[in-house]
Amino acid sequence: MLEADRFKDYGPNGLQVEGKARIHKVVTGVTASLAMIEAAVAEGADALLVHHGLFWRGQDGRVTGWMRQRLATLLKHDINLIAYHLPLDAHASLGNNAQWGQRLGWVADARFGDQNLGFMGSAPADLGFDALVQQLRQVMGREVTGVPGDGRPIQRVAWCSGGAQGYFEQAIAAGADVFLTGEISEPQAHYAKETGVAFIACGHHASERWGVQAVGEHLAQRMGVAHTFIDLPNPA
Template structure:
Protein backbone atom coordinates (compact mmCIF):
# COMPACT_ATOMS: atom_id res chain seq x y z
CA UNK A 1 0.00 0.00 0.00
CA UNK A 2 1.32 3.41 -0.96
CA UNK A 3 1.78 6.04 1.72
CA UNK A 4 2.53 9.75 1.43
CA UNK A 5 4.14 10.00 4.85
CA UNK A 6 7.90 10.59 5.20
CA UNK A 7 9.25 11.83 8.54
CA UNK A 8 12.17 13.75 7.04
CA UNK A 9 9.84 15.56 4.66
CA UNK A 10 7.36 16.39 7.41
CA UNK A 11 10.12 18.14 9.37
CA UNK A 12 10.90 20.53 6.51
CA UNK A 13 9.29 23.98 6.35
CA UNK A 14 6.38 24.33 3.96
CA UNK A 15 6.45 26.52 0.85
CA UNK A 16 3.40 27.47 -1.18
CA UNK A 17 3.15 25.50 -4.40
CA UNK A 18 2.74 28.80 -6.26
CA UNK A 19 6.10 30.00 -4.92
CA UNK A 20 7.81 26.82 -6.15
CA UNK A 21 6.19 27.22 -9.56
CA UNK A 22 7.22 30.87 -9.79
CA UNK A 23 10.81 29.98 -8.90
CA UNK A 24 10.95 27.24 -11.53
CA UNK A 25 9.40 29.46 -14.20
CA UNK A 26 11.76 32.32 -13.38
CA UNK A 27 14.74 29.96 -13.67
CA UNK A 28 13.78 28.20 -16.90
CA UNK A 29 11.71 30.92 -18.66
CA UNK A 30 9.41 28.47 -20.49
CA UNK A 31 7.67 31.30 -22.33
CA UNK A 32 10.77 31.56 -24.54
CA UNK A 33 10.23 28.13 -26.07
CA UNK A 34 7.94 26.55 -28.63
CA UNK A 35 7.48 23.10 -27.14
CA UNK A 36 5.66 19.82 -27.71
CA UNK A 37 3.54 20.08 -24.57
CA UNK A 38 2.76 22.31 -21.59
CA UNK A 39 5.64 23.39 -19.35
CA UNK A 40 5.05 24.08 -15.66
CA UNK A 41 2.27 22.74 -13.45
CA UNK A 42 0.61 19.83 -15.25
CA UNK A 43 -1.28 18.32 -12.30
CA UNK A 44 -2.29 20.39 -9.27
CA UNK A 45 -1.75 18.82 -5.87
CA UNK A 46 -1.75 20.18 -2.34
CA UNK A 47 -1.12 23.88 -1.86
CA UNK A 48 1.98 23.48 0.30
CA UNK A 49 5.19 21.68 -0.58
CA UNK A 50 7.82 20.33 1.80
CA UNK A 51 9.38 17.45 -0.09
CA UNK A 52 10.24 17.68 -3.80
CA UNK A 53 11.07 14.57 -5.81
CA UNK A 54 12.73 14.88 -9.21
CA UNK A 55 12.91 12.29 -11.98
CA UNK A 56 13.27 12.05 -15.73
CA UNK A 57 9.84 10.79 -16.81
CA UNK A 58 6.45 10.84 -15.11
CA UNK A 59 6.05 7.07 -15.30
CA UNK A 60 3.80 5.14 -12.94
CA UNK A 61 6.84 3.69 -11.17
CA UNK A 62 8.28 7.15 -10.52
CA UNK A 63 4.93 8.41 -9.22
CA UNK A 64 4.53 5.38 -6.94
CA UNK A 65 8.04 5.69 -5.54
CA UNK A 66 7.69 9.46 -5.09
CA UNK A 67 4.47 8.97 -3.13
CA UNK A 68 6.15 6.34 -0.96
CA UNK A 69 8.98 8.84 -0.34
CA UNK A 70 6.52 11.46 0.90
CA UNK A 71 6.61 13.77 -2.11
CA UNK A 72 4.33 16.80 -2.20
CA UNK A 73 5.45 17.59 -5.75
CA UNK A 74 7.25 15.76 -8.53
CA UNK A 75 9.53 17.59 -10.99
CA UNK A 76 10.25 15.85 -14.31
CA UNK A 77 11.63 16.45 -17.78
CA UNK A 78 9.04 14.30 -19.57
CA UNK A 79 5.55 15.08 -18.34
CA UNK A 80 2.20 13.47 -19.06
CA UNK A 81 0.78 15.61 -21.84
CA UNK A 82 2.10 15.95 -25.37
CA UNK A 83 0.86 17.60 -28.51
CA UNK A 84 -1.01 15.18 -30.76
CA UNK A 85 -1.70 12.49 -28.17
CA UNK A 86 -5.18 11.21 -27.37
CA UNK A 87 -7.21 13.36 -24.96
CA UNK A 88 -8.88 10.29 -23.46
CA UNK A 89 -8.05 9.52 -19.82
CA UNK A 90 -7.87 5.74 -20.06
CA UNK A 91 -5.36 2.97 -19.44
CA UNK A 92 -1.91 4.09 -18.39
CA UNK A 93 -2.92 7.77 -18.33
CA UNK A 94 -5.80 7.06 -15.96
CA UNK A 95 -3.51 5.04 -13.70
CA UNK A 96 -0.87 7.77 -13.44
CA UNK A 97 -3.39 10.56 -12.94
CA UNK A 98 -5.34 8.53 -10.38
CA UNK A 99 -2.22 8.12 -8.25
CA UNK A 100 -1.36 11.83 -8.37
CA UNK A 101 -4.91 12.94 -7.60
CA UNK A 102 -5.55 10.35 -4.88
CA UNK A 103 -2.41 11.42 -3.01
CA UNK A 104 -2.77 15.15 -3.80
CA UNK A 105 0.71 15.32 -5.39
CA UNK A 106 1.59 18.02 -7.92
CA UNK A 107 3.36 17.23 -11.17
CA UNK A 108 5.65 19.87 -12.66
CA UNK A 109 7.24 19.23 -16.05
CA UNK A 110 9.75 21.19 -18.11
CA UNK A 111 10.84 19.82 -21.46
CA UNK A 112 12.88 22.05 -23.83
CA UNK A 113 13.49 24.74 -21.17
CA UNK A 114 15.28 22.12 -19.09
CA UNK A 115 17.39 21.01 -22.05
CA UNK A 116 18.51 24.58 -22.74
CA UNK A 117 19.34 26.09 -19.34
CA UNK A 118 23.01 27.20 -19.41
CA UNK A 119 23.99 25.68 -16.05
CA UNK A 120 21.21 23.46 -14.66
CA UNK A 121 19.88 22.02 -17.93
CA UNK A 122 20.39 18.57 -19.39
CA UNK A 123 23.02 19.69 -21.89
CA UNK A 124 25.01 21.79 -19.42
CA UNK A 125 24.91 19.03 -16.82
CA UNK A 126 25.88 16.42 -19.41
CA UNK A 127 28.89 18.56 -20.31
CA UNK A 128 29.86 18.72 -16.65
CA UNK A 129 29.50 14.96 -16.31
CA UNK A 130 31.65 14.31 -19.38
CA UNK A 131 34.26 16.97 -18.57
CA UNK A 132 33.72 19.12 -21.64
CA UNK A 133 35.05 22.68 -21.57
CA UNK A 134 33.55 25.82 -23.14
CA UNK A 135 34.89 27.60 -26.18
CA UNK A 136 36.83 30.82 -25.67
CA UNK A 137 33.58 32.82 -25.55
CA UNK A 138 31.52 30.28 -23.58
CA UNK A 139 29.34 27.41 -24.74
CA UNK A 140 28.53 27.70 -28.41
CA UNK A 141 24.90 27.07 -29.30
CA UNK A 142 23.32 25.71 -32.46
CA UNK A 143 20.15 24.21 -33.85
CA UNK A 144 16.49 25.04 -33.44
CA UNK A 145 15.90 27.30 -30.42
CA UNK A 146 19.64 27.09 -29.64
CA UNK A 147 19.19 23.78 -27.82
CA UNK A 148 22.49 22.28 -29.02
CA UNK A 149 25.79 23.02 -27.26
CA UNK A 150 29.35 23.24 -28.64
CA UNK A 151 32.57 22.94 -26.64
CA UNK A 152 35.91 21.13 -26.32
CA UNK A 153 36.93 17.67 -25.14
CA UNK A 154 40.33 16.34 -24.10
CA UNK A 155 39.68 13.07 -25.94
CA UNK A 156 41.94 12.91 -29.00
CA UNK A 157 39.65 10.87 -31.26
CA UNK A 158 36.16 9.44 -31.52
CA UNK A 159 37.08 5.98 -30.23
CA UNK A 160 38.52 7.34 -26.99
CA UNK A 161 35.56 9.72 -26.66
CA UNK A 162 33.10 6.83 -27.02
CA UNK A 163 34.97 4.82 -24.36
CA UNK A 164 34.96 7.83 -22.02
CA UNK A 165 31.24 8.51 -22.52
CA UNK A 166 30.38 4.85 -22.02
CA UNK A 167 32.29 4.79 -18.74
CA UNK A 168 30.75 8.00 -17.44
CA UNK A 169 27.16 7.23 -18.42
CA UNK A 170 27.29 3.53 -17.59
CA UNK A 171 25.73 2.26 -20.80
CA UNK A 172 26.87 1.13 -24.26
CA UNK A 173 27.49 3.76 -26.91
CA UNK A 174 26.80 3.34 -30.63
CA UNK A 175 29.61 5.04 -32.55
CA UNK A 176 29.66 5.93 -36.23
CA UNK A 177 33.34 6.80 -36.46
CA UNK A 178 35.26 9.25 -38.61
CA UNK A 179 38.69 7.54 -38.59
CA UNK A 180 41.72 9.77 -38.39
CA UNK A 181 39.84 12.96 -37.62
CA UNK A 182 41.14 14.70 -34.49
CA UNK A 183 38.56 16.17 -32.12
CA UNK A 184 38.74 19.93 -31.75
CA UNK A 185 35.07 20.92 -31.50
CA UNK A 186 32.40 18.67 -30.07
CA UNK A 187 28.65 19.27 -30.30
CA UNK A 188 25.92 17.63 -28.26
CA UNK A 189 22.20 17.76 -27.64
CA UNK A 190 20.60 15.37 -25.17
CA UNK A 191 17.70 13.00 -25.82
CA UNK A 192 16.21 12.43 -29.26
CA UNK A 193 18.12 15.13 -31.13
CA UNK A 194 19.31 13.14 -34.12
CA UNK A 195 17.73 15.74 -36.42
CA UNK A 196 20.25 18.27 -35.06
CA UNK A 197 23.18 16.44 -36.66
CA UNK A 198 23.27 18.56 -39.81
CA UNK A 199 23.21 21.74 -37.72
CA UNK A 200 26.08 20.35 -35.64
CA UNK A 201 28.08 19.69 -38.80
CA UNK A 202 27.37 23.24 -39.98
CA UNK A 203 28.59 24.51 -36.59
CA UNK A 204 31.99 22.94 -37.27
CA UNK A 205 31.71 19.90 -35.01
CA UNK A 206 34.18 17.04 -35.32
CA UNK A 207 31.85 14.79 -33.31
CA UNK A 208 28.21 14.90 -32.23
CA UNK A 209 26.69 13.32 -29.12
CA UNK A 210 22.99 12.72 -28.60
CA UNK A 211 20.71 10.02 -27.24
CA UNK A 212 19.39 8.27 -30.33
CA UNK A 213 20.38 7.25 -33.84
CA UNK A 214 18.08 7.13 -36.87
CA UNK A 215 18.89 5.60 -40.25
CA UNK A 216 19.93 8.79 -42.13
CA UNK A 217 22.57 9.86 -39.60
CA UNK A 218 24.80 6.87 -40.33
CA UNK A 219 25.16 7.95 -43.95
CA UNK A 220 25.66 11.61 -43.03
CA UNK A 221 28.43 10.71 -40.57
CA UNK A 222 30.25 8.58 -43.12
CA UNK A 223 29.87 11.07 -45.95
CA UNK A 224 30.73 14.19 -43.92
CA UNK A 225 33.49 12.62 -41.82
CA UNK A 226 31.94 13.73 -38.52
CA UNK A 227 31.68 11.13 -35.76
CA UNK A 228 28.21 10.37 -34.36
CA UNK A 229 27.67 8.94 -30.86
CA UNK A 230 24.26 7.66 -29.77
CA UNK A 231 24.47 7.38 -26.00
CA UNK A 232 20.90 6.75 -24.85
CA UNK A 233 17.92 9.08 -24.52
CA UNK A 234 17.51 8.48 -20.80
CA UNK A 235 21.24 8.30 -20.14
CA UNK A 236 21.85 11.76 -21.63
CA UNK A 237 18.87 13.33 -19.82
CA UNK A 238 19.37 12.04 -16.27
CA UNK A 239 21.15 15.10 -14.91
CA UNK A 240 19.04 18.21 -15.50
CA UNK A 241 16.02 17.39 -13.32
CA UNK A 242 18.05 16.55 -10.18
CA UNK A 243 20.29 19.59 -10.64
CA UNK A 244 17.30 21.90 -10.99
CA UNK A 245 15.41 20.19 -8.15
CA UNK A 246 18.36 20.42 -5.78
CA UNK A 247 19.04 24.07 -6.61
CA UNK A 248 15.44 25.23 -6.19
CA UNK A 249 14.91 23.10 -3.07
CA UNK A 250 18.01 24.59 -1.43
CA UNK A 251 16.86 28.10 -2.28
CA UNK A 252 13.36 27.56 -0.85
CA UNK A 253 14.31 25.37 2.11
CA UNK A 254 12.66 22.20 0.79
CA UNK A 255 13.92 18.66 1.03
CA UNK A 256 14.75 17.08 -2.31
CA UNK A 257 15.28 13.57 -3.61
CA UNK A 258 16.12 12.31 -7.09
CA UNK A 259 14.58 8.97 -8.04
CA UNK A 260 16.14 7.41 -11.14
CA UNK A 261 14.00 4.84 -12.93
CA UNK A 262 16.30 2.69 -15.07
CA UNK A 263 15.58 2.87 -18.78
CA UNK A 264 17.74 1.22 -21.48
CA UNK A 265 16.41 3.53 -24.20
Protein backbone atom coordinates in the same frame (compact mmCIF):
# COMPACT_ATOMS: atom_id res chain seq x y z
CA MET B 1 14.38 30.77 -13.83
CA LEU B 2 13.93 28.32 -16.73
CA GLU B 3 12.26 30.96 -18.95
CA ALA B 4 9.67 28.49 -20.20
CA ASP B 5 7.76 31.14 -22.16
CA ARG B 6 10.75 31.49 -24.51
CA PHE B 7 10.26 28.05 -25.98
CA LYS B 8 7.95 26.59 -28.59
CA ASP B 9 7.53 23.14 -27.07
CA TYR B 10 5.76 19.83 -27.63
CA GLY B 11 3.64 20.12 -24.49
CA PRO B 12 2.85 22.39 -21.54
CA ASN B 13 5.71 23.41 -19.25
CA GLY B 14 5.19 24.04 -15.55
CA LEU B 15 2.42 22.71 -13.33
CA GLN B 16 0.54 19.92 -15.13
CA VAL B 17 -1.40 18.39 -12.23
CA GLU B 18 -2.31 20.41 -9.15
CA GLY B 19 -1.82 18.82 -5.74
CA LYS B 20 -1.07 20.07 -2.23
CA ALA B 21 -0.88 23.81 -1.64
CA ARG B 22 2.35 23.55 0.40
CA ILE B 23 5.42 21.63 -0.71
CA HIS B 24 7.94 20.20 1.73
CA LYS B 25 9.32 17.25 -0.25
CA VAL B 26 10.23 17.28 -3.96
CA VAL B 27 11.05 14.11 -5.89
CA THR B 28 12.73 14.47 -9.28
CA GLY B 29 12.94 11.99 -12.13
CA VAL B 30 13.15 11.83 -15.91
CA THR B 31 9.63 10.73 -16.87
CA ALA B 32 6.21 10.80 -15.18
CA SER B 33 5.64 7.09 -15.69
CA LEU B 34 3.39 5.13 -13.34
CA ALA B 35 6.48 3.56 -11.76
CA MET B 36 7.96 7.02 -11.11
CA ILE B 37 4.71 8.33 -9.65
CA GLU B 38 4.47 5.30 -7.35
CA ALA B 39 8.09 5.82 -6.30
CA ALA B 40 7.28 9.46 -5.48
CA VAL B 41 4.32 8.29 -3.36
CA ALA B 42 6.61 5.91 -1.46
CA GLU B 43 9.04 8.80 -0.83
CA GLY B 44 6.26 10.97 0.60
CA ALA B 45 6.53 13.57 -2.17
CA ASP B 46 4.39 16.68 -2.25
CA ALA B 47 5.65 17.44 -5.77
CA LEU B 48 7.13 15.38 -8.58
CA LEU B 49 9.38 17.36 -10.95
CA VAL B 50 10.16 15.66 -14.27
CA HIS B 51 11.55 16.31 -17.74
CA HIS B 52 8.88 14.30 -19.57
CA GLY B 53 5.41 15.12 -18.30
CA LEU B 54 1.99 13.64 -19.10
CA PHE B 55 0.69 15.84 -21.87
CA TRP B 56 2.08 16.07 -25.40
CA ARG B 57 0.94 17.56 -28.66
CA GLY B 58 -1.09 15.09 -30.70
CA GLN B 59 -2.72 13.21 -27.81
CA ASP B 60 -6.46 12.72 -28.23
CA GLY B 61 -7.27 13.93 -24.70
CA ARG B 62 -9.09 10.86 -23.39
CA VAL B 63 -8.29 9.80 -19.83
CA THR B 64 -8.13 6.03 -20.29
CA GLY B 65 -5.58 3.26 -19.86
CA TRP B 66 -2.13 4.40 -18.79
CA MET B 67 -3.20 8.06 -18.56
CA ARG B 68 -6.02 7.18 -16.16
CA GLN B 69 -3.65 5.12 -13.99
CA ARG B 70 -1.07 7.89 -13.75
CA LEU B 71 -3.59 10.66 -13.08
CA ALA B 72 -5.53 8.58 -10.56
CA THR B 73 -2.37 7.93 -8.54
CA LEU B 74 -1.30 11.59 -8.55
CA LEU B 75 -4.77 12.81 -7.55
CA LYS B 76 -5.27 10.14 -4.87
CA HIS B 77 -2.06 11.19 -3.14
CA ASP B 78 -2.47 14.93 -3.82
CA ILE B 79 0.92 15.19 -5.57
CA ASN B 80 1.77 18.18 -7.76
CA LEU B 81 3.23 17.17 -11.13
CA ILE B 82 5.62 19.76 -12.58
CA ALA B 83 7.29 19.20 -15.96
CA TYR B 84 9.85 21.16 -17.97
CA HIS B 85 10.90 19.83 -21.36
CA LEU B 86 12.94 22.07 -23.69
CA PRO B 87 13.59 24.72 -20.99
CA LEU B 88 15.30 22.00 -18.97
CA ASP B 89 17.47 20.99 -21.92
CA ALA B 90 18.57 24.53 -22.67
CA HIS B 91 19.36 26.19 -19.33
CA ALA B 92 22.94 27.45 -19.34
CA SER B 93 23.96 25.93 -16.00
CA LEU B 94 21.19 23.64 -14.66
CA GLY B 95 19.98 22.14 -17.95
CA ASN B 96 20.56 18.66 -19.28
CA ASN B 97 23.12 19.79 -21.86
CA ALA B 98 25.06 21.99 -19.44
CA GLN B 99 25.15 19.24 -16.82
CA TRP B 100 26.13 16.60 -19.38
CA GLY B 101 28.95 18.75 -20.66
CA GLN B 102 30.12 19.38 -17.10
CA ARG B 103 30.44 15.64 -16.47
CA LEU B 104 32.49 15.25 -19.63
CA GLY B 105 34.73 18.19 -18.75
CA TRP B 106 33.43 20.35 -21.61
CA VAL B 107 32.39 24.02 -21.52
CA ALA B 108 30.06 25.28 -24.24
CA ASP B 109 31.21 28.39 -26.09
CA ALA B 110 28.53 28.30 -28.80
CA ARG B 111 24.97 27.17 -29.45
CA PHE B 112 23.34 25.77 -32.57
CA GLY B 113 20.14 24.18 -33.78
CA ASP B 114 16.46 24.96 -33.38
CA GLN B 115 15.91 27.34 -30.43
CA ASN B 116 19.66 27.12 -29.69
CA LEU B 117 19.24 23.81 -27.88
CA GLY B 118 22.52 22.34 -29.15
CA PHE B 119 25.78 23.03 -27.26
CA MET B 120 29.27 23.20 -28.77
CA GLY B 121 32.75 23.55 -27.32
CA SER B 122 36.40 22.66 -27.76
CA ALA B 123 37.63 19.15 -27.00
CA PRO B 124 40.63 18.43 -24.77
CA ALA B 125 43.87 18.07 -26.70
CA ASP B 126 44.48 14.70 -28.35
CA LEU B 127 40.93 13.42 -27.79
CA GLY B 128 40.35 10.48 -30.10
CA PHE B 129 37.12 8.70 -30.99
CA ASP B 130 37.94 5.50 -29.11
CA ALA B 131 38.95 7.40 -25.97
CA LEU B 132 35.73 9.41 -26.12
CA VAL B 133 33.62 6.26 -26.46
CA GLN B 134 35.37 4.78 -23.42
CA GLN B 135 34.79 7.96 -21.41
CA LEU B 136 31.12 7.98 -22.39
CA ARG B 137 30.64 4.38 -21.30
CA GLN B 138 31.91 5.33 -17.86
CA VAL B 139 29.96 8.59 -17.55
CA MET B 140 26.69 7.20 -18.92
CA GLY B 141 26.92 3.85 -17.17
CA ARG B 142 25.86 2.02 -20.34
CA GLU B 143 26.98 0.99 -23.80
CA VAL B 144 26.86 3.65 -26.51
CA THR B 145 26.42 3.43 -30.29
CA GLY B 146 29.10 5.19 -32.28
CA VAL B 147 29.89 5.82 -35.95
CA PRO B 148 33.51 7.05 -36.17
CA GLY B 149 33.40 9.20 -39.30
CA ASP B 150 36.74 9.58 -41.08
CA GLY B 151 38.94 9.35 -37.99
CA ARG B 152 39.84 13.04 -37.96
CA PRO B 153 41.21 14.56 -34.71
CA ILE B 154 38.35 15.69 -32.50
CA GLN B 155 38.72 19.41 -31.92
CA ARG B 156 35.12 20.66 -31.78
CA VAL B 157 32.46 18.69 -29.90
CA ALA B 158 28.71 19.23 -30.19
CA TRP B 159 26.01 17.68 -28.05
CA CYS B 160 22.26 17.79 -27.43
CA SER B 161 20.50 15.46 -25.03
CA GLY B 162 17.55 13.18 -25.76
CA GLY B 163 16.12 12.54 -29.21
CA ALA B 164 18.12 15.18 -31.06
CA GLN B 165 19.54 13.01 -33.83
CA GLY B 166 17.85 15.36 -36.30
CA TYR B 167 20.30 18.09 -35.20
CA PHE B 168 23.26 16.19 -36.67
CA GLU B 169 23.27 18.08 -39.94
CA GLN B 170 23.20 21.42 -38.10
CA ALA B 171 26.08 20.27 -35.89
CA ILE B 172 28.06 19.38 -39.03
CA ALA B 173 27.32 22.80 -40.52
CA ALA B 174 28.44 24.46 -37.27
CA GLY B 175 31.88 22.82 -37.57
CA ALA B 176 31.63 19.86 -35.20
CA ASP B 177 34.01 16.92 -35.44
CA VAL B 178 31.70 14.74 -33.32
CA PHE B 179 28.05 14.99 -32.27
CA LEU B 180 26.58 13.36 -29.17
CA THR B 181 22.89 12.84 -28.48
CA GLY B 182 20.60 10.22 -27.00
CA GLU B 183 19.34 8.34 -30.04
CA ILE B 184 20.40 7.34 -33.54
CA SER B 185 18.11 6.84 -36.55
CA GLU B 186 18.93 5.28 -39.89
CA PRO B 187 20.15 8.43 -41.72
CA GLN B 188 22.78 9.47 -39.18
CA ALA B 189 25.10 6.54 -39.88
CA HIS B 190 25.21 7.55 -43.54
CA TYR B 191 25.82 11.22 -42.77
CA ALA B 192 28.72 10.30 -40.49
CA LYS B 193 30.37 8.15 -43.15
CA GLU B 194 29.81 10.66 -45.94
CA THR B 195 30.83 13.83 -44.08
CA GLY B 196 33.53 12.33 -41.84
CA VAL B 197 31.92 13.76 -38.68
CA ALA B 198 31.55 11.17 -35.90
CA PHE B 199 28.17 10.46 -34.29
CA ILE B 200 27.56 8.83 -30.88
CA ALA B 201 24.17 7.88 -29.43
CA CYS B 202 24.36 7.64 -25.64
CA GLY B 203 20.78 6.85 -24.61
CA HIS B 204 17.76 9.18 -24.45
CA HIS B 205 17.05 8.54 -20.78
CA ALA B 206 20.71 8.39 -19.82
CA SER B 207 21.48 11.80 -21.33
CA GLU B 208 18.53 13.49 -19.59
CA ARG B 209 19.02 12.45 -15.96
CA TRP B 210 21.04 15.41 -14.75
CA GLY B 211 18.94 18.51 -15.38
CA VAL B 212 16.12 17.58 -13.01
CA GLN B 213 18.66 16.64 -10.35
CA ALA B 214 20.34 20.02 -10.64
CA VAL B 215 17.04 21.90 -10.47
CA GLY B 216 15.95 19.79 -7.48
CA GLU B 217 19.17 20.58 -5.63
CA HIS B 218 18.77 24.26 -6.51
CA LEU B 219 15.27 24.25 -5.03
CA ALA B 220 16.52 22.51 -1.90
CA GLN B 221 19.22 25.13 -1.38
CA ARG B 222 17.09 28.15 -2.26
CA MET B 223 13.77 27.19 -0.70
CA GLY B 224 14.64 24.68 2.00
CA VAL B 225 12.56 21.81 0.58
CA ALA B 226 13.72 18.21 0.89
CA HIS B 227 14.80 16.69 -2.42
CA THR B 228 15.28 13.13 -3.65
CA PHE B 229 16.21 12.12 -7.20
CA ILE B 230 14.97 8.71 -8.35
CA ASP B 231 16.53 7.08 -11.41
CA LEU B 232 14.38 4.35 -12.93
CA PRO B 233 16.59 2.67 -15.57
CA ASN B 234 15.37 2.75 -19.15
CA PRO B 235 17.10 0.90 -22.02
CA ALA B 236 16.15 3.63 -24.52
